[in-house]
Amino acid sequence: MIQKLVNILLVEDDEVDVMNVKRAFTKNNIKNELFVAGNGVEALEMLRANIVPLPRIIILDINMPKMNGIEFLKVLREDENLKNISVFVMTTSNEDSDKINAYNLNVAGYILKPLSFEKFLTSVATLKNFWSLCEM
Numbered sequence: 001m002i003q004k005l006v007n008i009l010l011v012e013d014d015e016v017d018v019m020n021v022k023r024a025f026t027k028n029n030i031k032n033e034l035f036v037a038g039n040g041v042e043a044l045e046m047l048r049a050n051i052v053p054l055p056r057i058i059i060l061d062i063n064m065p066k067m068n069g070i071e072f073l074k075v076l077r078e079d080e081n082l083k084n085i086s087v088f089v090m091t092t093s094n095e096d097s098d099k100i101n102a103y104n105l106n107v108a109g110y111i112l113k114p115l116s117f118e119k120f121l122t123s124v125a126t127l128k129n130f131w132s133l134c135e136m
Contacts, residue, residue: 006056009035011043011072012090013064017113021059024124040067044075047082055085060107062091062098070098073105 012018018036025034035052037043044067046052058076062069069089077083086108091098099110 006032007035007053008032009037009043009046009052009055009058011037011040011058011064011069012061013038014061017061021124028124030124039064040069040072040075042066043072048079054082058085058087060087060089060091062089062093062102070101070105073102073107077105 010018010021012021022034024030025032033053035046035055037046043058047054060069060072067075069091073087076085076087087106088109088111089098089102089107090111090113092113094112102110
């Protein structure tokens with residue numbers, strides 16, 4: 001059986017975090033195509049203009065300029081063409097209000113960015129298990 005890899009959109013404004021996600025993908029042998037948007041406004045423009053193939057999964061930061069992750073989620077969930085995309089929040093925000101707001105907007109998971117790269121690898125491996133199921 002040939003597996004079709006799902007596209008993933010990373011919405012992240014920190015270049016170091018983008019680089020870490022890419023490194024973690026490589027270390028975890030993740031072959032999914034990863035597209036990157038620097039904030040929520042850019043991500044919506046990319047999605048609505050079909051600049052990227054419609055992703056099955058979005059990895060989303062909360063603390064970003066122009067449009068933060070919660071604002072992005074609200075707009076995403078109101079858009080008929082985008083509302084069913086699975087979203088994982090990966091952020092440094094440990095605020096209860098961010099967690100509650102994210103889960104109220106139907107995120108598939110809320111992951112705190114680990115301080116060490118090794119723990120970051122483990123977090124990305126957990127995500128890989130989820131989207132491997134999506135690919136089937």
